[in-house]
Amino acid sequence: MNNQLLKAGVACGRLDLTELADNFSDLHPPLDDHQALVAADRCYFCHDAPCMTACPTDIDIPLFIRQISTGTPLAAAKTILSQNILGGMCARVCPTETLCEQACVRNTAEGDPVEIGLLQRFATDHMMDQPHPFSRAAATGKRVAVIGAGPAGLSCAHRLAMHGHDVTLFDGRDKAGGLNEFGIAAYKSVDDFAHREVEWLLQIGGISVKTGQRLGEGLSLEGLRADYDAVFLSIGLGGVNALSRDGGEWPGVTNAVDFIAELRQASDMSQVAIGRDVVVIGGGMTAIDAAVQSKLLGALNVTLVYRRGRERMNASPFEQDLAASKGVQIITNAAPLGVQKSGDQWQVEFEFSDDDLNPTGERFSLPADQIFSAIGQKLNSSELPELDGGKILVGEAGRTRTPGVWAGGDCASGGEDLTVTAVAEGRIAAEDINAQLAG
Amino acid sequence: MNKLASNFLGISSPNPFWLASAPPTDKEYNVRRAFEAGWGGVVWKTLGAEGPPIVNVNGPRYGAIWGADRRLLGLNNIELITDRDLYTNLEEITRVKADYPDRALIVSLMVPCEEEAWKTILPLVEQTGADGIELNFGCPHGMAERGMGSAVGQVPEYIEMVTRWCKEAYSKPVIVKLTPNITDVRYPARAAKSGGADAVSLINTINSIVSVDLDAFAPVPTIDGKGSHGGYCGPAVKPIAMHMVADIARDPETADMPISAIGGVTTWRDAAEFIALGAGNVQVCTAAMTYGFKVVQEMISGLTDWMDSKGYDSLADFQGQATPKVCDWKDLNLNYVSKAVIDQDKCIQCGRCYIACEDTSHQAIDMSDERIFTVKDDECVACNLCVNVCPVEGCITMKQIAPGQVDERTGKTVVAEHGDWTTHPNNPANIAAE
Ligand SMILES: Cc1cc2nc3c(=O)[nH]c(=O)nc-3n(C[C@H](O)[C@H](O)[C@H](O)COP(=O)(O)OP(=O)(O)OC[C@H]3O[C@@H](n4cnc5c(N)ncnc54)[C@H](O)[C@@H]3O)c2cc1C
Ligand SMILES: Cc1cc2nc3c(=O)[nH]c(=O)nc-3n(C[C@H](O)[C@H](O)[C@H](O)COP(=O)(O)O)c2cc1C
Ligand code: SF4
Ligand code: SF4
Ligand code: SF4
Numbered sequence: 001m002n003n004q005l006l007k008a009g010v011a012c013g014r015l016d017l018t019e020l021a022d023n024f025s026d027l028h029p030p031l032d033d034h035q036a037l038v039a040a041d042r043c044y045f046c047h048d049a050p051c052m053t054a055c056p057t058d059i060d061i062p063l064f065i066r067q068i069s070t071g072t073p074l075a076a077a078k079t080i081l082s083q084n085i086l087g088g089m090c091a092r093v094c095p096t097e098t099l100c101e102q103a104c105v106r107n108t109a110e111g112d113p114v115e116i117g118l119l120q121r122f123a124t125d126h127m128m129d130q131p132h133p134f135s136r137a138a139a140t141g142k143r144v145a146v147i148g149a150g151p152a153g154l155s156c157a158h159r160l161a162m163h164g165h166d167v168t169l170f171d172g173r174d175k176a177g178g179l180n181e182f183g184i185a186a187y188k189s190v191d192d193f194a195h196r197e198v199e200w201l202l203q204i205g206g207i208s209v210k211t212g213q214r215l216g217e218g219l220s221l222e223g224l225r226a227d228y229d230a231v232f233l234s235i236g237l238g239g240v241n242a243l244s245r246d247g248g249e250w251p252g253v254t255n256a257v258d259f260i261a262e263l264r265q266a267s268d269m270s271q272v273a274i275g276r277d278v279v280v281i282g283g284g285m286t287a288i289d290a291a292v293q294s295k296l297l298g299a300l301n302v303t304l305v306y307r308r309g310r311e312r313m314n315a316s317p318f319e320q321d322l323a324a325s326k327g328v329q330i331i332t333n334a335a336p337l338g339v340q341k342s343g344d345q346w347q348v349e350f351e352f353s354d355d356d357l358n359p360t361g362e363r364f365s366l367p368a369d370q371i372f373s374a375i376g377q378k379l380n381s382s383e384l385p386e387l388d389g390g391k392i393l394v395g396e397a398g399r400t401r402t403p404g405v406w407a408g409g410d411c412a413s414g415g416e417d418l419t420v421t422a423v424a425e426g427r428i429a430a431e432d433i434n435a436q437l438a439g
Numbered sequence: 440m441n442k443l444a445s446n447f448l449g450i451s452s453p454n455p456f457w458l459a460s461a462p463p464t465d466k467e468y469n470v471r472r473a474f475e476a477g478w479g480g481v482v483w484k485t486l487g488a489e490g491p492p493i494v495n496v497n498g499p500r501y502g503a504i505w506g507a508d509r510r511l512l513g514l515n516n517i518e519l520i521t522d523r524d525l526y527t528n529l530e531e532i533t534r535v536k537a538d539y540p541d542r543a544l545i546v547s548l549m550v551p552c553e554e555e556a557w558k559t560i561l562p563l564v565e566q567t568g569a570d571g572i573e574l575n576f577g578c579p580h581g582m583a584e585r586g587m588g589s590a591v592g593q594v595p596e597y598i599e600m601v602t603r604w605c606k607e608a609y610s611k612p613v614i615v616k617l618t619p620n621i622t623d624v625r626y627p628a629r630a631a632k633s634g635g636a637d638a639v640s641l642i643n644t645i646n647s648i649v650s651v652d653l654d655a656f657a658p659v660p661t662i663d664g665k666g667s668h669g670g671y672c673g674p675a676v677k678p679i680a681m682h683m684v685a686d687i688a689r690d691p692e693t694a695d696m697p698i699s700a701i702g703g704v705t706t707w708r709d710a711a712e713f714i715a716l717g718a719g720n721v722q723v724c725t726a727a728m729t730y731g732f733k734v735v736q737e738m739i740s741g742l743t744d745w746m747d748s749k750g751y752d753s754l755a756d757f758q759g760q761a762t763p764k765v766c767d768w769k770d771l772n773l774n775y776v777s778k779a780v781i782d783q784d785k786c787i788q789c790g791r792c793y794i795a796c797e798d799t800s801h802q803a804i805d806m807s808d809e810r811i812f813t814v815k816d817d818e819c820v821a822c823n824l825c826v827n828v829c830p831v832e833g834c835i836t837m838k839q840i841a842p843g844q845v846d847e848r849t850g851k852t853v854v855a856e857h858g859d860w861t862t863h864p865n866n867p868a869n870i871a872a873e
Contacts, residue, residue: 041507044830047790050810105787109831 005300006276008344010369013270014298020269023296027187027322028118029094036122039115044103045131051116054103056415056424059085061100062319065119076123078133085158085427086151088128089180090420091121092188097318099420132203137164142437143230145170145255147215148438150178151419152234152409155426156433161206163434169207169227172214178236180419182261186269186291187296217327225404230433233392233400233407237417239380243281243373245335250339252346255419256280256290256374263293267370272297279348280304281336282374284314287318290372291328302328303366305348311357335359345369380413388413397432398425406433442746443739445479445754447719448612448637448697450477450570452543455754456710456738458615459701459722460485460573463732465521467531471543474535476732477739480543482640482722485520485575486528488550488560489600493519498662502649502669507757513675514725515649516575517660517667519581520549525563532567535656546612549575549587551599554604561608571612571750574601577643579620579670589643592618595630602634614699617641617683619676624683628693640699642680673725677703681716685765705734707741714754715761769793774858776840777821779803779814785834786812792825792835800824817847 006015015023022094031039051061058375059080067076080087094100096117104113120355127133130356142165146153149171157167175181204207213219215235224231239253242248266272274297283306291304304323306313310332313320323330334350335357341347349365385400385407386393390405394400394414400407408425415421443454457480458464458473460464465484473481487493495518502515521528536544546569550556564572576592583590591597598615605613615631617624619642631639646668650659658666680702687693704710705726713721726734751757781792781804788810796804803818804825814825826835840846842855860866 038508043510044789044791047794048810049790050788103788109787186705 001104004283005298008369009366010273010275010277012273014274014276015270017270020297024190024269025226026190027185030122030125031115031118031122036068036073036119039119040065042106043069043114044105050103051107051114053209055084055100056418056420057087057090057427058424059083059087059100059120061116064123065114065116068119068123069305073123073126074130074133076119077127080120081127081133082122083427084420084423085155085201086180086419086423087120088124089151089184089189089194090423091117091124092193093180094183094418094420095316095318098316108436109214128200132200134158136162136206137205139166140164140437141167142229143168143227144230144232144433144437146232146234147171147219147224148200148234148236148409148411149173149209149211150174150234150236150422152236152411152422152426153178153181153232154198155423156232156234156406156408156430157207157426158201159427159430160433161204163430165206165229165434165437167207169209170213170215170219171211171360172217172235172238174211176209176211178234180356182264183257183286183289184264184419185260185293186264187293189431209374221383221402221405225402229404229437231405232398232426232429232433233384234378234409234422236410237379237383238378241376241378243375250338250371251341253371253373256282256286256372257377259372260286260293264296269297274299276300277345277367278302278370278372279366279368280372280374281348282306282372282376283308283312283332284374284376285319286377287317287372287374288319288323288328290374292323292326294370294372295305295326295328299370300355303331304328305331305334305336305350305366306334307353307357309333312355312387324337334364337363339371340365342367346371361382362430377410399432400430440752442743442752443479443754444718447543447699448571448614450480450543450545450612451541453477453541454735454739454742455720456735457481457543457545457699457720457722458727458859459724460575461724461728462518463724463727466523467535470531470535471538473727473732474539476856477735478542478732479720480545480570482547482573483528483532483569484544485547485549485578486525486560486564487520489525490558490848492524493522495519495522496662499660500669502659503673504637504649504675505672511725511729512673513647513649513671514728515647515660515669515671516644516675517580517669520547520575520578525560529563529567532569536568536570536803543571545571545573546570547575548618549578549582552601553588554593554608557601557604558608559604564610565611569611571613571614571637572605572609573616573640574605575616575643575799576601577616577618577641579618579644579646589618589620592616592627592643592721595626595680598627598630599634602631602636606635612637614638614640616643616701619683619702620646624686625690628687628690628696632693633695636696638697638719639693640678640701641683641687642702644672645676647671672702673729674703674705677705677709681713681796684713684718685762688759688762689765691791692715705729707738707745710738711742711757711762711864714758716765717759718837719754719758744841756758758825769860771859772857773860773863774854774856776846776853777837778816778819778840779823779825779835780838781812781814781825781835782833783811785831787831787834788812789830791828791830795824796830819848 045062050350064076064079100116107113123129146157146169278294278299346368347365352360352362385402391413394412396407398408406429409422410417445455460482464481464750504513615636630635649656697719700713701722704721704723710721793804793806
């Protein structure tokens, strides 16, 4: 066994470069031509296909699969991208097992759906080195501000640009892409795909990207409303929930979203430091991703602790299995009580609790060199339209209560917090904005 | 007891599965392997007259069409008859027959349409000890341009003439292999019978262009930029072959003539169907060329198990059972009414039945908001399209509406009596009308 793995504390380079490259390679390797044809042949070309209904962006799945099977992957890509301009990323990150592939009739028939996600990737990968397939309508002279360059903002901006409007896409970070760039697990977006996809998307023209500009810090909603014909808010959930009840931070605790962002931006995984013993607190996709990637970086013991039962975890069974297969230990029904230093390590104390969070009185503690908290993200901005349950209240087509302002993606009420939902909401709002600007 | 034991024209073989005259039977090496794998008999690759052997193209000679998952459905070829020396073939035939006395070995022949040519080769074949000959009047490409193969098979008078020469000069059974590239197969079959043939075998391959290369703008297979039509075979041609076999089996003039059925036999079931239509045995080419000789094992076990399940002890027990059920359209009972029924437990809700019926047929399937598909009895004409497009076997079936019940589509009570077109009131030629 490699000594680096046993080394106490938080350290870089626990695994050698080959192991790291292997660990952070594609979770689902792409299909080659032959595999794609075999997979495509399984599609029944269903009428009013259930897979299509299950896709938040309503991609015409039977049509694009038929286009693959008849040897026209670029036509397939266009079918996908006309509904979902981030079809390439969605093919990599969508939890297909709870979306299209769950609904696939071959799932009903033989428990083995058509590999829609992989086929979507096959088609869209063909498009990435091709000329941009969409063009802009005649210029309308209208100007729209889109705040937040994540999936929702990018999707909205692209559709508005197609309709001939001039879009300014603001983002508080120094790079566009949102969680595609900073959040999604590294093994879902290899080879800098998030960045390449944004570059490809911007080829439509008419979108000017302004990074380092934050709503609430320099940019004001009132100012934007005055300067632009419409505003679309897609700022995601920038804040994170704190572990302690009074909102203060516990010592030794890092927020998992920041850890993942650091990892995603690292050009060399051997430079990302990781503990020998890692404890992740939370039960959603972020918790799983932090735990799995800790393991892939070479942490010896990774324990994910969730306060309720397994069936209440937001991470899908597929994600839970993935974590288990990588060696992450999952403990459920245990709520964190606090953190103490003991020698060179932290001790995280937990108390067992039932599904309604009633403590049983039994306690245990886990040693940790690193503690990641992943107990949910929240809206983090001022000057927003009317909120509802911590999100921007939106009605039909993403209209907020403030005239001329739309919102979509994670920051807006309704819909699951998924990349594909954000893309759908961005496109739908763009169509509504376009209709209003034309009217 | 071997239930599959076959006796065709007095030639016995352990099963009714013979390899058709084609590449699988081209030489000793292949035929020995075929017999070891379990084939009941072979028809040796067609021999031509003595002299410089036939030449084949040196480019591709096959083309194909495929179904889902690239399953080969139809094969097209431009191969000619054997391109090996006549005497080499005859020696090999002699050796193989001596080593496999229990297997059927038939020699396929194609020589120019002259009496002398046939009477020269037949004694040579007789000496090999082979069990019989098959006259290749079917090859539709290449040889036909030289006045042989299907060029003979398309002229009943020639068939009769050549068959008669062969019967005169050869002592063992003579099988005439027919081409499907004609309008009515009964005429060549009758000609073979008049010439004294012991049996007919059919079908040989069908004239075809299997695809066009859209870069070269030339038919496939393409040889130096060009392609010629080829012969089509494999699963795709089975329906055509079955129709022709049935036509001969139910023609009063040829009903008593044994038939060796060929064309798309791929599984035991295909073989059983041909035999039920009246064939005495079957010949196989494409299935062997697609999967190798081992496929015969499935054919043997499948046919045996099916016969066991039906209580049949010999092929004769079911041979021809379906022949009398093949009739003309005018004899079909128009008073028989059925409706499609969807088994909701089997339905996977793909909606294919719905869209097929809605767009292209009778708008007789209802689709609910919950994707439950049900047949509207008042619209269903029982066309069977939904059954054919449904991906789940046995999910949609046709249920008879019993006499006495009302057909909701027509509002009429179903009657028990047979009533066909010959007596139908709408038939201007209705014999019973006045
Ligand atoms: C760790 C992690 C893993 C995930 N994995 C998956 C997955 O596998 N599959 C999946 O479908 N979904 C996944 N998700 C969810 C998915 O990433 C989000 O649902 C999606 O990115 C939402 O898109 P968005 O455009 O609404 O917001 P974001 O992607 O969050 O983008 C918001 C953008 O707005 C910018 N911004 C924020 N505040 C301001 C401001 N005040 N002013 C200006 N700009 C601002 C941000 O910099 C960011 O670029 C994951 C999320 C996380 C955190
Ligand atoms: C490549 C090839 C060569 C053939 N050569 C001959 C031949 O020499 N003589 C002959 O009678 N039939 C020949 N046939 C026709 C086959 O014997 C058979 O009649 C036909 O393929 C239909 O059967 P299948 O569907 O099982 O293939 C040939 C077929 C193929 C595919
Ligand atoms: S449900 Fe499955 S089989 Fe039907 S169209 Fe969608 S992918 Fe194809
Ligand atoms: S099947 Fe054999 S002979 Fe034919 S092309 Fe392939 S390798 Fe050559
Ligand atoms: S085609 Fe068959 S499986 Fe599909 S909806 Fe109709 S009955 Fe159901």
